Amino acid sequence: MSVDLSQFIPSFLEESFEGLELMESSLLNLNAGDHETIHSIFRAAHSIKGGAGTFGFDSVTEFTHLVETLLDEMRDGRRDVDPKDIEILLASVDCIRLLIEAARDNEDYDEEKIQQTTTLLEQTLASTNTNSQQSSLGGDDNSNELAGDDQLTHYHIRFIPEHDLAKTGNDPIFLFSALAELGEVSIQAITSELPALTDMDPQELYLSWNVDLITNSGIEEIEEVFEWVEDECTLEIEVINNKTSVDDEPSVDSVETQVKETEDVAAVGSKANLADNSSQVTVSANLASEQTNQASQTGNITPKAKAKAKAKVEVGSIRVGVDKVDSLINLVGELVITQSMLSELGHDFQMDKIERLTNGLEQLLQNTKELQESVMRIRMLPISFAFNRFPRLVHDLANKTGKAMELVIKGEQTELDKTVMEQIGDPLVHLVRNAADHGIEDAEVRIANGKPKTGTISLDAYHQGGNIVIEIADDGAGINRQKVFSKAVEKGVIDPNVSLTDSQVFDLLFEPGFSTADEVTDISGRGVGMDVVKRNIQALGGRIQVESSIGKGSCFKVNLPLTLAILDGQLVKVGTETYIIPLISIVESLQVDPSLINRASGDMALYRLRDDNVPILPVYQMFGLSTEYTNICDALLVVVEADGQKVGLMVDHLLAQQQVVIKSLKDNYQQIDGISGATILGDGSVAMILDIPGMIQMALTYAQNSHQNLHHNDNHSEHYGEKATAGVFS
Numbered sequence: 197m198s199v200d201l202s203q204f205i206p207s208f209l210e211e212s213f214e215g216l217e218l219m220e221s222s223l224l225n226l227n228a229g230d231h232e233t234i235h236s237i238f239r240a241a242h243s244i245k246g247g248a249g250t251f252g253f254d255s256v257t258e259f260t261h262l263v264e265t266l267l268d269e270m271r272d273g274r275r276d277v278d279p280k281d282i283e284i285l286l287a288s289v290d291c292i293r294l295l296i297e298a299a300r301d302n303e304d305y306d307e308e309k310i311q312q313t314t315t316l317l318e319q320t321l322a323s324t325n326t327n328s329q330q331s332s333l334g335g336d337d338n339s340n341e342l343a344g345d346d347q348l349t350h351y352h353i354r355f356i357p358e359h360d361l362a363k364t365g366n367d368p369i370f371l372f373s374a375l376a377e378l379g380e381v382s383i384q385a386i387t388s389e390l391p392a393l394t395d396m397d398p399q400e401l402y403l404s405w406n407v408d409l410i411t412n413s414g415i416e417e418i419e420e421v422f423e424w425v426e427d428e429c430t431l432e433i434e435v436i437n438n439k440t441s442v443d444d445e446p447s448v449d450s451v452e453t454q455v456k457e458t459e460d461v462a463a464v465g466s467k468a469n470l471a472d473n474s475s476q477v478t479v480s481a482n483l484a485s486e487q488t489n490q491a492s493q494t495g496n497i498t499p500k501a502k503a504k505a506k507a508k509v510e511v512g513s514i515r516v517g518v519d520k521v522d523s524l525i526n527l528v529g530e531l532v533i534t535q536s537m538l539s540e541l542g543h544d545f546q547m548d549k550i551e552r553l554t555n556g557l558e559q560l561l562q563n564t565k566e567l568q569e570s571v572m573r574i575r576m577l578p579i580s581f582a583f584n585r586f587p588r589l590v591h592d593l594a595n596k597t598g599k600a601m602e603l604v605i606k607g608e609q610t611e612l613d614k615t616v617m618e619q620i621g622d623p624l625v626h627l628v629r630n631a632a633d634h635g636i637e638d639a640e641v642r643i644a645n646g647k648p649k650t651g652t653i654s655l656d657a658y659h660q661g662g663n664i665v666i667e668i669a670d671d672g673a674g675i676n677r678q679k680v681f682s683k684a685v686e687k688g689v690i691d692p693n694v695s696l697t698d699s700q701v702f703d704l705l706f707e708p709g710f711s712t713a714d715e716v717t718d719i720s721g722r723g724v725g726m727d728v729v730k731r732n733i734q735a736l737g738g739r740i741q742v743e744s745s746i747g748k749g750s751c752f753k754v755n756l757p758l759t760l761a762i763l764d765g766q767l768v769k770v771g772t773e774t775y776i777i778p779l780i781s782i783v784e785s786l787q788v789d790p791s792l793i794n795r796a797s798g799d800m801a802l803y804r805l806r807d808d809n810v811p812i813l814p815v816y817q818m819f820g821l822s823t824e825y826t827n828i829c830d831a832l833l834v835v836v837e838a839d840g841q842k843v844g845l846m847v848d849h850l851l852a853q854q855q856v857v858i859k860s861l862k863d864n865y866q867q868i869d870g871i872s873g874a875t876i877l878g879d880g881s882v883a884m885i886l887d888i889p890g891m892i893q894m895a896l897t898y899a900q901n902s903h904q905n906l907h908h909n910d911n912h913s914e915h916y917g918e919k920a921t922a923g924v925f926s
Contacts, residue, residue, distance in 0.1 A: 203304070205300075208247045212296055215240035217584050220289050223282055224587050231271060237285075238267040239420055244292065246424055249370050256292065258514060259310065262317040263288045269321075283595075284320060286588065287313050302871065311329060327771065348379075351418060353407040354432035359400045361428050368405070374421045375722060379411025408436075416513045492757030514614055516574050524574070527567045534559045568855075572759055575615070579657045580608035582617050586628055593632040600650040601636050607657035613662050613759035616736055620666070620756065623729040627668040627752050628653060628724070635750055645747065647671070663738075663780055664758055670753040675744035677701050683710070702742035706730040734889050736760065737778070739838055761805065763858050763875075767851035770815045770821035770835065774883045775847075776856055776875065781888040783835040783842060784848060790829045803844050811895050815847045818870060818894060823848055838889040844890070870894055 219240045222233050237592075241264045248256035263285065269275040291313045298305035326909035353375075359370065375381050386404045396402070409418065415433055422431050475701040538556045541549055583605050590603040612620075638650035643649055679699060684704045702828045703712060708727040733740050738756035756764070758782065765776035766785075793802040802810040812833065816823045825831045825848045834843040861868060861884075872887035 200295070203607050205251055208251060209296065209300055210779055212244045212247060213295070216245050216289055216293050216296075220286065220588050221584065221899050223285050223289070223589055226277060226282060230277070233415075234267065234271040234277070237270050239266065239423070241267055241292075242420055243424065244296075246374065247834060248296075248299075250367060253296070254307075255310075256295045256299060258476050259288070259314065260292055262314065262321065263292070266317060266321060275809045280318060284313070284793040285593075285722035288317065304733075347412055348410055349412070350435045350436040351407075351409045351411070351415070352436050353409060353418065354430070354434075354605070355407060355422070356404040357401050358428045359402065361401050361425060363399055366425050366428070367689075368401075368403075370409070371425070372405075375407065375409055375418070378413045378417060379409055381410075382408040418456050457680055467617070491847070512579065517589070517710065520570065520574055521571050527563060527570055529559075531563045531567060532772050534563055552902040568762070572762065574763075575759065577613040577617060579612050579615050579617065579664070580605075582612075582624065583608050583657075585621070585625070586655060589625065589628060590632065593629065595615055597632060597636075598638075599632070600639050601632060602650055602652055604652055605656075606654065609661060610657040610664060611758075612657075612756070613761070614754055619732065619736055620754070623732050623754070624655075624666065624668065626726070626729050627754075627898045628655075631668060631670040631672070631750070635674075659758075660755070664756050666754040666756065668754070669749060669750055670699060671749040674746040674748055675702060675705075675742070675750050676746065677744075680704055698744075699741065702744060703727050705742065706740075720920065737763075741880075761858060763856050764853070765856050765875075765885065766834070766853050767877075767883065768832075768845075768847040769849040769851055770819075770847050771821040773819075773821060774851065774877065774881065775815070776883050776885045777834060777836060777845065778885070778888065779853065781836040781838055783837050785832060786834050788831060793828060803833060805835060805842070805844075808842055810842045810844045812844045812846055813891060813895050816846075818891070836888050836891070838892055841892055843892055843895050845886075857884075 222240075226233050226237070240259055244258055245260040245264055248254075248277060262291050262329045262721045266275070266281065266285065266914075270277055270281070275281070276459055291310050293308065294305050308534070325904070355368070355371075357366075361368070372381065372383060384406045385645065386406065387402075389404070390402045409677065411418075412418045415435075419426075419431075420435055423427065442893070480732040504550075534556060538553070541553050541556060545553075573676070575589045586605070587603055590601060593599075594601050631653045636653065637645070637647075642651060654669045656669070658665055680701050681690075681696070681704075684701075684707070687707075687710065689704060689707055689710070690696070706726050730740055733754055733756070736756055737760065738754060741753045741755070742750065742754070744750035763776070764779040765780060766779055768775050768777060788803070794804065795808070796802050796803045796809075796811075803812055804810075812828060814826075814828075815821070816826070825846075831846045831848060832850060834847055835842055835844050855876075858873045859875055861871055861874050864874075868884075870890045872886050872890070873885045874882055875885060877883050
């Protein structure tokens with residue numbers, strides 16, 4: 197029976213990516229003399245290196261070893277914290293991430309980029325350190341390094357692993373190799389618990405070890421070597437005495453040398469060989485490596501095959517607090533009790549039990565609702581998981597543009613559904629890049645305008661009703677309304693005589709190919725991206741709004757549903773069909789007053805709602821339904837809003853409000869204009885969920901066609917007709 201190490205790879209990958217995020221954020225905030233931060237960065241790199249070695253990701257291990265060595269020099273005070281070194285380490289974090297992703301997906305990586313960064317690391321390590329004339333190249337010659345240090349310490353380490361240590365993919369040989377990098381080691385295996393060969397379980401470890409280590413490292417660094425297995429072993433570290441020189445002790449070979457010299461010793465079960473201490477070292481090394489080899493051979497897992505196996509089994513994971521799990525368990529218990537009570541009532545049911553049945557069903561409803569809410573809370577994660585990438589992004593953009601800028605993050609503990617968070621990342625990146633390139637001015641311009649030299653980009657997240665609002669703001673130059681309007685006229689997007697509000701002008705920024713940049717950079721200015729940003733946000737059931745003031749800055753507000761799985765909706769009846777309107781989109785519902793109805797060009801009906809002229813959309817016409825309520829005055833009007841525009845949906849009846857589970861129409865049938873999904877109602881019937889932005893787009897198209905038919909002008913562009921009616925939606 198072999199150990200399938202591939203089952204542990206997903207956990208390693210998840211922890212490694214978290215470690216890389218910690219390294220990146222810590223490097224961005226690293227200051228000279230901040231020893232605790234340097235220690236945390238080193239520990240993260242050390243853990244990644246150790247795990248990669250366990251799973252045979254050699255490229256990750258070798259590269260991370262260089263990073264670890266540079267960090268080791270910093271934390272020991274042998275090298276000052278230099279801004280250039282921090283930039284190299286940030287580039288190294290990118291390379292480690294690249295290597296891990298390549299190992300995960302069993303794909304090739306950018307070897308040129310890795311080699312360039314490797315060369316930078318090697319050159320940095322070879323250069324003269326600020327605090328020492330001695331350069332350390334990662335412990336390749338421990339005896340020479342130790343000989344120059346008069347503060348050596350002799351440690352005696354007692355390492356007693358649990359018998360199932362190897363089942364978790366941990367190999368003691370890697371621990372001993374890591375100790376050998378700290379100094380000179382002498383290892384003795386204890387075989388007192390080793391059973392007869394016939395009684396051995398190849399997955400069990402029966403050995404323990406006594407290790408003598410002479411090093412200038414502290415006890416914390418020794419403990420870090422064992423941190424991966426600290427919960428699976430007994431570890432005792434004792435200081436024997438301090439040494440003034442390595443020459444005071446007899447010379448001992450490193451663990452690698454001892455293993456090499458004793459490779460030909462007989463099998464594990466040979467009692468004669470076990471009596472010799474050097475043979476005991478061989479037993480410990482060979483037993484651990486044999487178990488790993490058996491796992492590779494039996495499971496047919498080479499380093500590449502391991503990665504491929506991982507790619508097949510990896511699934512998204514969420515770390516859930518124990519309190520949320522306890523809540524679920526309690527709710528399931530309540531549900532079981534209620535089910536048992538209802539089941540009992542079902543036996544020999546009499547009408548005198550109707551009250552108990554009604555109470556039981558109400559309790560079942562309450563339990564189900566609470567269970568649903570608890571399950572949804574499990575999917576909720578702090579939006580800091582999405583925000584964490586932006587400090588590095590702004591740091592790099594500041595270096596690339598030469599502008600002084602800083603990032604301020606607020607509301608990072610605001611929770612959002614994991615699925616929504618994964619899909620909102622790229623749109624946010626584009627908005628932040630635009631803020632850095634278009635928004636923030638050069639330092640000289642800011643100073644001349646009486647602003648601080650350093651520009652500020654802020655990210656904020658907060659709950660509003662049943663939604664989450666994410667704001668991307670800057671204190672830069674703001675959006676020039678006239679420039680946007682003129683560019684839109686120049687491109688033929690709008691008519692020069694049309695009257696638009698500020699929000700409608702700023703909405704032109706999301707037109708495909710639209711850009712006000714005077715020159716194209718590698719950051720932005722090509723007119724691609726903002727239309728994709730809007731489409732992606734709308735695909736999530738959200739909307740984006742722009743606010744800006746010349747000289748003061750801009751703010752992009754992204755409004756998103758908390759989850760894509762459940763929707764609060766208003767059920768409406770149109771003919772024989774039931775539709776669901778998302779509650780978040782509804783402004784108000786009203787009975788039509790005939791005196792407030794007007795007609796626009798193309799015979800479109802408008803309803804005067806206070807200061808707005810709201811186009812009326814007969815839902816029955818849009819979906820080709822038969823209904824008795826064809827007169828607007830007889831129907832009800834549900835006023836909805838999306839992208840700053842309002843329309844009135846003409847429906848027959850308002851039904852109940854309820855939460856519905858969203859089912860994808862595209863996955864089960866095909867995408868339909870004006871429909872975002874479907875759900876199954878309590879009576880088993882299927883109801884369509886209206887796509888409000890899509891409905892508004894349908895209204896714009898209808899207005900466009902009416903406008904073109906009215907004026908008989910074939911020269912109008914598609915966007916002209918669409919935007920020429922934008923004033924109707926103000």
